[in-house]
Amino acid sequence: MKSISIHLTDQCNNSCIFCVVNSHQGKKEGVNNKMIENFLKENAGKGYESVNIHGGEATVLDEFIDILKLIKKHGYPSVSLQTNARKLSEEAYAKEVYENGVKLFVISLHGKNAEEHDLITQVDGSFQEAVDGIKNVKSLGAKVRTNTVAYKGNIESLPDIANYAMDLGVDHVNISAMHPVGKAYQNFNRVVPTYTQIQQKIFDMVEVCVSRNRTVTLEGFPDCMIQGYEKYQIDWEENEFKLLFHNFVLDNYATFMEKQTKKRVCSCSQCSRTKSCGGVYKEYLEFFGENEFIAVKN
Numbered sequence: 001m002k003s004i005s006i007h008l009t010d011q012c013n014n015s016c017i018f019c020v021v022n023s024h025q026g027k028k029e030g031v032n033n034k035m036i037e038n039f040l041k042e043n044a045g046k047g048y049e050s051v052n053i054h055g056g057e058a059t060v061l062d063e064f065i066d067i068l069k070l071i072k073k074h075g076y077p078s079v080s081l082q083t084n085a086r087k088l089s090e091e092a093y094a095k096e097v098y099e100n101g102v103k104l105f106v107i108s109l110h111g112k113n114a115e116e117h118d119l120i121t122q123v124d125g126s127f128q129e130a131v132d133g134i135k136n137v138k139s140l141g142a143k144v145r146t147n148t149v150a151y152k153g154n155i156e157s158l159p160d161i162a163n164y165a166m167d168l169g170v171d172h173v174n175i176s177a178m179h180p181v182g183k184a185y186q187n188f189n190r191v192v193p194t195y196t197q198i199q200q201k202i203f204d205m206v207e208v209c210v211s212r213n214r215t216v217t218l219e220g221f222p223d224c225m226i227q228g229y230e231k232y233q234i235d236w237e238e239n240e241f242k243l244l245f246h247n248f249v250l251d252n253y254a255t256f257m258e259k260q261t262k263k264r265v266c267s268c269s270q271c272s273r274t275k276s277c278g279g280v281y282k283e284y285l286e287f288f289g290e291n292e293f294i295a296v297k298n
Contacts, residue, residue, distance in 0.1 A: 104144075
């Protein structure tokens with residue numbers, strides 16, 4: 001799918017301990033509506049099938065609904081929203097967002113219960129609000145994909161998180177490797193596990209989803225650490241994103257991520273998966289080194 005992606009804000013109503021953009025709950029940020037409208041106008045009619053909105057947390061912005069109306073005005077076929085779903089716990093607001101074009105909600109769900117999830121977000125009640133948000137948008141007919149970041153504190157709960165999400169009616173479960181930047185870098189020793197530590201529970205989480213006939217994907221894992229499960233890895237070449245991030249544009253998000261945030265290790269030169277695998281996050285290698293990584297031969 002060819003899409004454009006807009007990072008609306010760093011502001012958020014959560015304060016997750018591994019947030020990659022170091023989102024804050026501080027003063028309100030202004031949004032450059034003119035820049036956003038120009039970006040939408042310049043790319044309209046060029047074959048982009050979707051607009052993906054993310055932050056921070058886009059729903060905290062007073063301008064958010066107006067931005068959805070701009071997207072509709074310029075004729076984009078669909079909108080997806082990456083969100084913590086807290087504001088979507090308000091039925092009227094969820095309906096307004098849905099009726100202004102958002103048909104896919106990508107919702108963060110990092111724990112199997114309030115104790116686990118709220119520890120990560122550092123906001124009491126955020127789990128229940130996310131759950132209520134999922135229920136609200138599903139009742140409207142929207143598609144929901146949850147995103148769960150595997151971190152030191154939820155390893156054992158990963159299969160349970162998938163089951164809980166599916167019990168809520170979630171259509172698609174995405175499992176993300178930790179990208180150790182922002183708060184994740186600041187809290188590295190507290191939050192970042194090795195791939196070896198989480199590998200089996202990741203596989204268990206995938207199998208739970210497969211057994212219940214739900215879509216499941218993996219994101220950000222080196223291929224050599226998910227052998228036998230590579231087919232579940234998101235193929236960014238099939239999901240081309242042009243990204244507006246603050247005041248600059250990345251023509252191809254996947255190329256940026258591979259060239260700027262990841263690194264090849266010695267074993268990569270011998271690996272049969274080199275072309276499809278983007279490598280390893282640089283910050284991960286800074287702390288853990290490269291002894292974990294063994295070339296895939298077949």
